[in-house]
Amino acid sequence: MYEPPVQRVIDELARLPGIGRKTAQRLAFHLLHVEAGDAVRLGQSIIDLRDQVRLCVRCFNVTAEEQCAICRDPRRDPTLVCVVERAQDIAVIERTQEFEGRYHVLGGSISPIEGIGPDQLRMKELVARVGNESITEVIAATNPTVEGDTTALYLARLLKPLGVTVSRLASGLPVGGDLDYADEITLGRALAGRREL
């Protein structure tokens, strides 16, 4: 319908989640009308993203270095590890300013329906960290969903025999919700009120 370079941008944008064909068209024409530098900066930042970003060798957070900024920070408590499903959950918890420890990104949650078991998640790597680091408590900050709860229980069964306290974010989070949509105060209270499993 449109000339190839325009159609390509529309097609690529429309592949993004939540971006329909109409929105993709609107964005493509917006990009045609902004300063060329602005459009190029957006395009380049997306290319650089995949070029420069890798996973932290310790916690699997996204980072531009070998270890992420949190793992590199000597002020963070090395005895406390907060286990999250996805790297973007880290920023949500950081915003509460209630957590001083480090993180571990599982890469998802146990979901038999989607065929995701513990072996598809970074459980082995967490057990290795418990062996190599001075971890005394693991907070299961998986989503308050059936899958997240299952994963938290699995973590408790896995890590308690290793002498680690396993706790869970307190209720206060709306059940069936998503960490991403929790406000800082609710999430902060959930952190402060965590209970041992």
Add this chain to the structure above:
Amino acid sequence: MYEPPVQRVIDELARLPGIGRKTAQRLAFHLLHVEAGDAVRLGQSIIDLRDQVRLCVRCFNVTAEEQCAICRDPRRDPTLVCVVERAQDIAVIERTQEFEGRYHVLGGSISPIEGIGPDQLRMKELVARVGNESITEVIAATNPTVEGDTTALYLARLLKPLGVTVSRLASGLPVGGDLDYADEITLGRALAGRREL
């Protein structure tokens, strides 16, 4: 908050219209998880957009060539020109498959409030086309708004003395709509423009 390459993508995406910070974050992490080639293709398509796309020398549609595909098409009727505010309006009209002529993109509509007068639009270029091409009718397909109507009236005053018929898209009830939901002004125009059956 995020590491620089991630934060840059979020910042650039959040500059797009209708994309908030939360959506930008979601998209950035989506791009971190898709195949690297997919992300690079999106980024490159945006860069290419500004590199490869220019305005048709005749009608100011977006194109990768000197003239757009419609102006280059010998089957299009050269006597009929549809004047639109923006290049993306062309695709909307093309989808009706009811129009066989060419286009002219004004670049906006007359809006004293926004300081846009005829001189800021491609009126001179349209007059030149009327002089150089075999144009007999100009359809004012500007938006059915105060600004679009003003622009259509201006076009009529400008082009009629040159011996060109100037017409306007009909205003009325949207097909498949409900009388109950029509606003007074639209309904008034539908009444004024009623046709004998």
